[in-house]
Amino acid sequence: MTEALVELENIHKYYKQRRRKLTDKNKYVKAVHGVSFSVKEGESFGLVGESGSGKSTVGQVILQLTDLTQGSVRYRGKDVASFTKRNLKDWRKKVQIVFQDPYASLNPKKTVGWILNEPLTIHKMGDKYYRKNKVLQTLEDVGLDDSYLNRYPHELSGGQRQRVAIASAIILNPEFIVIDEGVSALDVSVQAQILNLLKRLQKKYNLTYLFISHDLNVVQYFCDRIAVMYLGEIVEIGKTEELGTSPRHPYAEALFSSILLHDEEEKRIVLEGDLPNPADPPSGCPFHTRCKYAMNVCRVTKPTTSFFSGEHKVSCHLYNEKDTVRNIT
Amino acid sequence: MQTPILSIENMDVSFQLSDGKYKALEDISFSVFPDEVVGIVGESGCGKSLTSQAILGILPKNAQVDHGEIAYKNNNLLEMKENDWQEIRGSALSMIFQEPMTALNPLLTVGKQISEVLKKHTNLSKKTRKQKTISMMKEVGLSRAEELYNSYPHQLSGGMQQRIVIAIALIAEPDLIIADEPTTALDVTIQAQILELFRKLKQYRKTSIIFISHDWGVIRHICDRVLVMYAGRIVEQGSVTEIISNPKHPYTKGLIQSIPDHQKKGEELYTIAGKVPSLKERKGGCPFADRCSSRLDICKQQFPESVVMEGTHTVKCHLYLKGAVETL
Numbered sequence: 001m002t003e004a005l006v007e008l009e010n011i012h013k014y015y016k017q018r019r020r021k022l023t024d025k026n027k028y029v030k031a032v033h034g035v036s037f038s039v040k041e042g043e044s045f046g047l048v049g050e051s052g053s054g055k056s057t058v059g060q061v062i063l064q065l066t067d068l069t070q071g072s073v074r075y076r077g078k079d080v081a082s083f084t085k086r087n088l089k090d091w092r093k094k095v096q097i098v099f100q101d102p103y104a105s106l107n108p109k110k111t112v113g114w115i116l117n118e119p120l121t122i123h124k125m126g127d128k129y130y131r132k133n134k135v136l137q138t139l140e141d142v143g144l145d146d147s148y149l150n151r152y153p154h155e156l157s158g159g160q161r162q163r164v165a166i167a168s169a170i171i172l173n174p175e176f177i178v179i180d181e182g183v184s185a186l187d188v189s190v191q192a193q194i195l196n197l198l199k200r201l202q203k204k205y206n207l208t209y210l211f212i213s214h215d216l217n218v219v220q221y222f223c224d225r226i227a228v229m230y231l232g233e234i235v236e237i238g239k240t241e242e243l244g245t246s247p248r249h250p251y252a253e254a255l256f257s258s259i260l261l262h263d264e265e266e267k268r269i270v271l272e273g274d275l276p277n278p279a280d281p282p283s284g285c286p287f288h289t290r291c292k293y294a295m296n297v298c299r300v301t302k303p304t305t306s307f308f309s310g311e312h313k314v315s316c317h318l319y320n321e322k323d324t325v326r327n328i329t
Numbered sequence: 330m331q332t333p334i335l336s337i338e339n340m341d342v343s344f345q346l347s348d349g350k351y352k353a354l355e356d357i358s359f360s361v362f363p364d365e366v367v368g369i370v371g372e373s374g375c376g377k378s379l380t381s382q383a384i385l386g387i388l389p390k391n392a393q394v395d396h397g398e399i400a401y402k403n404n405n406l407l408e409m410k411e412n413d414w415q416e417i418r419g420s421a422l423s424m425i426f427q428e429p430m431t432a433l434n435p436l437l438t439v440g441k442q443i444s445e446v447l448k449k450h451t452n453l454s455k456k457t458r459k460q461k462t463i464s465m466m467k468e469v470g471l472s473r474a475e476e477l478y479n480s481y482p483h484q485l486s487g488g489m490q491q492r493i494v495i496a497i498a499l500i501a502e503p504d505l506i507i508a509d510e511p512t513t514a515l516d517v518t519i520q521a522q523i524l525e526l527f528r529k530l531k532q533y534r535k536t537s538i539i540f541i542s543h544d545w546g547v548i549r550h551i552c553d554r555v556l557v558m559y560a561g562r563i564v565e566q567g568s569v570t571e572i573i574s575n576p577k578h579p580y581t582k583g584l585i586q587s588i589p590d591h592q593k594k595g596e597e598l599y600t601i602a603g604k605v606p607s608l609k610e611r612k613g614g615c616p617f618a619d620r621c622s623s624r625l626d627i628c629k630q631q632f633p634e635s636v637v638m639e640g641t642h643t644v645k646c647h648l649y650l651k652g653a654v655e656t657l
Contacts, residue, residue, distance in 0.1 A: 244591050
């Protein structure tokens with residue numbers, strides 16, 4: 001059994017909303033609301049959900065790009081919040097992120113060579129020759145050659161830009177990389193190249209990925225375990241094989257039925273309505289407003305988490321024996 | 330045989346750039362029949378959107394149709410004057426764009442934006458226009474239409490905005506709608522809702538749709554027939570089931586094989602080497618030759634003729650031309 005690299009415990013992240021009047025009460029958007037999971041070393045962990053479900057916030061919380069309202073993030077058993085400034089800087093080398101839009105995440109005024117060299121300079125890694133070599137070697141790792149050193153981001157295609165973004169993430173020899181919608185903006189054929197590249201790098205450097213995406217085909221292909229988020233909470237978590245083939249939570253069920261490629265018509269479930277406003281979430285189970293199995297208990301109390309086999313966990317009243325009024329076959 | 334609503338014959342479109350003229354679309358021919366959904370797939374830069382712009386006469390200023398014919402119910406659209414165009418655009422042919430937020434005017438209420446189409450194309454009174462607008466909004470699945478009539482685009486969610494855009498496209502009851510990646514910017518569950526809406530439209534209104542997408546899942550779900558475009562040419566076309574289960578062109582095969590799913594877990598994904606050639610990089614011969622794994626000598630010299638595989642399934646590839654089969 002491999003050990004947990006990153007552990008999240010009861011993470012809450014609230015964003016304060018601007019008050020309209022001086023006498024108004026403070027209002028909060030509950031972007032992440034009580035999320036706990038752990039990512040094991042060497043695995044690819046997928047986080048799926050609609051926009052506004054809080055999946056990107058979880059990624060940012062892990063990397064300390066935004067501070068927590070409540071809860072703790074542990075890295076190799078140590079609480080990240082307890083790190084001193086120097087420890088924190090060291091730790092930042094080990095955790096990296098790749099964003100969705102490489103157009104926005106690469107500095108348009110700098111060359112590829114400069115972009116890749118910068119993290120090495122910031123962390124005072126080796127001398128000039130070491131850095132130069134490291135940049136070339138990393139470029140090679142992501143399938144580019146030294147002719148790219150003096151090019152600017154606007155001269156590259158979307159796929160090449162994403163390769164540069166990946167290169168700048170792996171150049172400090174990290175252990176853990178958050179890929180926040182890293183392949184969503186790419187064409188299928190390019191997407192396949194980038195996914196292959198990420199797999200290859202994972203094997204070569206024993207990387208651990210947190211893969212955030214809304215594309216279920218990609219997540220099912222890429223990840224070992226998946227967590228499904230809805231309105232800031234994890235509603236279901238489990239191994240890809242179990243969750244993908246037999247999702248239990250009604251939301252996960254609808255989500256996975258919308259993968260169109262292999263499904264027959266009858267099996268598709270079309271959810272009604274939109275994601276509720278996270279500033280004013282529904283009472284009880286957050287999903288009850290769109291759930292076709294909603295019972296009275298769902299509107300009042302929040303479901304607890306129940307286990308299926310092993311690691312497969314679901315938060316839904318349907319699977320909580322005491323609550324279940326109807327039998328589910 | 331039915332008469333097509335729209336038929337395009339041998340259309341070429343080229344761009345006038347500072348250093349010369351470059352062909353962006355070559356020899357595009359296809360027809361859309363009543364009550365039919367035709368999909369167009371291909372990577373970005375293959376000319377999918379340009380094709381739809383050419384049909385609606387909204388090409389960029391430096392692009393022009395060199396030759397060919399676009400016939401809408403036996404009128405050649407290319408010979409039409411701008412005033413006549415205005416009549417057709419929005420009422421007979423209409424368009425749904427990818428980004429609902431940029432397609433809507435942020436300063437006008439959504440009700441006004443929908444009824445504007447009626448104001449332009451019909452002589453209805455203000456009251457009837459409002460009634461029609463509200464019933465249209467209900468038809469596209471906006472339940473509180475009366476309240477939403479006076480709201481602004483930013484007050485609505487992405488899915489609702491896209492429904493408004495669809496309502497604008499539908500209100501004048503066009504014969505043909507061109508939908509350019511209408512679900513790409515939306516979440517999966519909202520995407521499923523919008524696709525369901527398109528299916529209903531097809532069923533009840535008998536509207537023909539040209540559906541542009543790079544998502545095979547969406548294409549399979551909604552289209553009857555599909556055209557595969559590569560570097561400005563249609564390289565393969567046929568019924569959706571035929572193309573997906575039995576693709577012939579190496580490019581189509583590559584596209585379909587590179588889709589990730591759980592059955593391919595652990596395997597290396599198939600990739601098509603290289604990228605789509607830009608306008609200036611396109612040479613003679615088959616544009617896919619440089620990326621093709623089953624390339625023949627002739628591919629670089631000559632663009633292949635169209636070969637009929639089965640029924641409506643045609644492919645443009647030397648592999649299926651008679652001479653080539655013998656050499657294999």
